[in-house]
Amino acid sequence: MADILSGKEVAKNIKENIKKEVVELNNVGISPTLGILRVGQNSDDIAYEKSILKNCDSVGIVAKVYELEESISTEGLLEIIEKLNQDMDIHGILIFRPLPKHIDEEQINNTISSLKDVDCMNPLNLEKVFEGDMDGFAPCTPKAAMKIMEFYDIPLEGAKVSVVNRSMVVGKPLSMMLLGKNATVTICHSRTKDLKKVTKSSDIVVTALGRAKYFDEGYFNENSVIIDVGISLDKGGNISGDVDFDNVNTKVKSITPVPGGVGSVTTSILLGHVVVACKHLK
Template sequence: MGQIIKGKPVADAISTVLTKEVEELKAKGITPKLTIVRVGANGSDLAYERGALKRCASIGIETEVKELPENIEQDDFIAELKKVNEDKATNGILIFRPFPKQLDESVIKYIIAPEKDVDCFSPVNVAKLMEKDETGFAPCTPSAVIEILKHYNVPMKGKNAVVIGRSMVVGKPVSMLLLNENATVTICHSRTQDMPSVTSKADIVIVGIGKAKMIDSKYIGDEAVVIDVGINVDEKGNLCGDADTDSCIEKASMITPVPAGVGSVTTSILAKHVVKACKLQNNLV
């Protein structure tokens, strides 16, 4: 029987370090600021926003929310985004996606200022992630996965890591981050043949496929570490991950729960990126 590894200790450890860093910045007359750009009032966006605002407030980061109407036209959205880009007080920008259908993400991602793009929306930061350029920003959720592995002293160097899912939100970026930690990475997806034969050989399994409780113990090798990035609602209306925790824990050495796992670390990573952006913009790194 494996160990449930929760996100809160990881988030708290990150926040403790950040609080001290923000105090040092404020002593220099600098206050880090995050501006959130949200179109409409999607429930999951609002839930994440509340968590982000609470986390930033506890650390001492200033925040602003720019709420735009659901029916905003592209030109108007771009004009608003450019204002945030140009706001000297704003160090980090978080834009909620996906957008309503009238907004073209393929255009907008080139508008956000890369140096303020703290969740890897800009192609510039995607390229920096590929190049292991520390001046860029990886997406917050994949970064949270790596922080959890480090916090719980899970070795990555030379280990076999399988990522289930190939999205630009989780699968591909977390694969790059694992490569940057010198893991040997395999990506599985909906077209992978005999997936359990691949995943059961892994030391580390990252699950982000978007299907409730799809991954059970037959996908998991003995003593593997399972990080569940999925968030779904089961038939009883309860939150659950992409992994069946009760089944997987029979073989896994460690597994993150849903809720209280990866998601609880993500807002701390967001805050970490805002502080990093602030330091870079003030030539303090």
């Protein structure tokens, strides 16, 4: 049976540290505050908003929701972002994505203040990751994957790591983070030839395809460490990762569950970014 790399334990550890930092800031009269911009009534966004609000409350971070009409123009949204950029009582800004198709996301990304960009939308923050500077606001999901490996003492120095994702949201920034730890990284995707051969010969495999139970035991070896970032619904309508957990977890060294894995840590990373932004702006 594999070691289960629970994200809940990692998130709990991160949140305890955040609580202490929030108390320290409160003691000098500062209340770390997150501004949340939600455009429209998308049910997934509303569910995520409730989760964020609950998590903010659990660590003492103030959250202010700005609910906007789905018909808002790019110019209208930019105006609101600029107001939040200038508002010194707002320390972090979170914009739910994807935005409606008529919104120019590139303009939005370039307008949000890099100092308040807790979800790493501004290309300036992403550029820091590719320059090897991990002190800024790196994308939360890959940073969560790294935190899990750090928490469970997964050796990265010299390790062969396959990252099955090439997006700017997960795969590419995660690869830069892994390279910063001296891992040897192979970026893969759905069209990679002999994908099974590549992943099976790796020490660590990070999956982020978004295809429920796509990876069976044939993709791994008995010493594989699996970080499953994917989340989608299987044929039975149940939440599932990319890996067929029930069949794989008895045949590998360690694995993150879904749910309860990387996703559990991602929100905690975001909250940590709010505190960092607050300290930089105070």
